[in-house]
Amino acid sequence: MLDNYLMESELEYRCECGATKSGQCSSFATLPRVLVLHLKRFRYTPTFQLEKIHDPVDLQRELVVSSGQDGACYSLVSTINHIGATARSGHYICDGVDPDVGPVDLTDRWFTYNDTVVTQTSGVNVCNQRQRSSYILFYRRQ
Secondary structure, three states, X not given: OOHHHHOOEEOOOOOOOOOOOOEEOOOEOOOOOEEEEEOOOEEEOOOOOEEEOOOOOOOOOEEEEEEOOOEEEEEEEEEEEEXXXXXXXXXXXXXXXXXOOXXXXXXXXXXXXXXXXXXXXXXXHHHHHOOOOEEEEEEEEO
């Protein structure tokens, strides 16, 4: 998921020396305890209309992230999702891992929070059902 963001990208640039090749590479200097990923689910059309992006994203339960100093494994613990057809309408819900479940517990018990309605689900269901609606992902360092 982070590979595309962290890989080197070519920039359109012309240097005073006449060179036309330039690149940019992003990396983490240090890694946080909680990694928050914001997926860009909205864009502006050429006519400046706000449009929702429905492209599916493979939600990974585990992420291995490296930094300049070390690496770390992260586990998905929560998602915030926009349920709706357009950028101007819809509803927000949240999915989160059961706070009473320890890191080595294999029950895979999650909850979906939809206003005052809380329902039990699983991390597998969350990753399958939220591929087109999740836009903020919370990963906790293991």
